[in-house]
Amino acid sequence: MIARELISWYRKNKRELPFRLNKDPYSVWVSEIMAQQTRIETMLPYYSRWMKQFPDIKTCAEADENDILKAWEGLGYYRRAKMLWAGAKLVVADYGGIFPSIYDDIIKIPGIGDYTAAAISSIAFDQPVAAVDGNVLRVVSRLMMSERDVSKDVTKKYVAQILEEWMAGSDPSDFTQGLMELGALVCKVPTPECEKCPISKYCLSFANNNQSSFPVKSASKKPVQESYIVHIVIEKGYLLVSKDWSDGLMEGYLRLPQVDADSQHFDIIEALSIHKHVFSHKIWSLSVVKSSIRKGVELSSFWKWIPLEEVDKQPWISAHRKILQRYLKKSDFTSL
Numbered sequence: 001m002i003a004r005e006l007i008s009w010y011r012k013n014k015r016e017l018p019f020r021l022n023k024d025p026y027s028v029w030v031s032e033i034m035a036q037q038t039r040i041e042t043m044l045p046y047y048s049r050w051m052k053q054f055p056d057i058k059t060c061a062e063a064d065e066n067d068i069l070k071a072w073e074g075l076g077y078y079r080r081a082k083m084l085w086a087g088a089k090l091v092v093a094d095y096g097g098i099f100p101s102i103y104d105d106i107i108k109i110p111g112i113g114d115y116t117a118a119a120i121s122s123i124a125f126d127q128p129v130a131a132v133d134g135n136v137l138r139v140v141s142r143l144m145m146s147e148r149d150v151s152k153d154v155t156k157k158y159v160a161q162i163l164e165e166w167m168a169g170s171d172p173s174d175f176t177q178g179l180m181e182l183g184a185l186v187c188k189v190p191t192p193e194c195e196k197c198p199i200s201k202y203c204l205s206f207a208n209n210n211q212s213s214f215p216v217k218s219a220s221k222k223p224v225q226e227s228y229i230v231h232i233v234i235e236k237g238y239l240l241v242s243k244d245w246s247d248g249l250m251e252g253y254l255r256l257p258q259v260d261a262d263s264q265h266f267d268i269i270e271a272l273s274i275h276k277h278v279f280s281h282k283i284w285s286l287s288v289v290k291s292s293i294r295k296g297v298e299l300s301s302f303w304k305w306i307p308l309e310e311v312d313k314q315p316w317i318s319a320h321r322k323i324l325q326r327y328l329k330k331s332d333f334t335s336l
């Protein structure tokens, strides 16, 4: 019953999104990866540009790494781009560029976990496999007044089992998308719009007027605060850049030299500003300074000079792209 009413509501109320135009698994894959940790409105322009630049798996697999990273620049969680690229290469190498249709094969593709494999299986291949993300956990927790901690894997497995019972015999693609759409448009954080909900008559938390008590989630860890000095060094039309990815963040994206204390490599000419950049697990406080290389010191092997006219063509980590946009005037970088 829930499935029938949910699907009927979805078919009448779904947003017209570009990745819903057909059931192409590559489109579903790209959209699901881009939508992780990212609002749909934010990812849509990236999705459109990506599909124009890399319209199919083969084009994506054969693309240059710099082009892949540049297309993702500003979307965050950059590892997703590299994994998508690696996944496309595997699909070309192992399946001749045809996306596999079986869940057990899909989940072996780099960057595809339980949720994405289930989403692709159900949306693109109509398999009755439940895709359980934060939206879905919230809807089911409220429906059932479930006290189970949604941050635990065992809860996700439990919810997946329930959903697979509910979706049996229905249209798996529309059921999965309907549940996602209900979570995004109606059963929202923090306040659901229950008067618009097609399944409110089945909802225990609605009946008990305690929707805001669900889902139950253990407290997440506070983000760690880190402070750095970011040096802008320009010499003879060249900018000093860093390829030091030893912190494991955003490998492949250029940075400005960023050090955690005053460095023997630089003489600071001028303090410019302080920027804050927030990740899910840490916060960077960045003191931006204009500097020159101290006489007689050797540059770190991570640091390279690039011509100023190349700056805009390179993929940059977002925190430093914002700094460059603020301080490097488009045609006259030496004005600093």
Ligand code: SF4
Pocket: 139, 142, 143, 186, 187, 188, 192, 193, 194, 197, 198, 199, 200, 201, 203, 204, 205, 206, 211
């Ligand atoms: S009735 Fe309200 S709380 Fe229950 S599932 Fe629908 S929107 Fe969510």
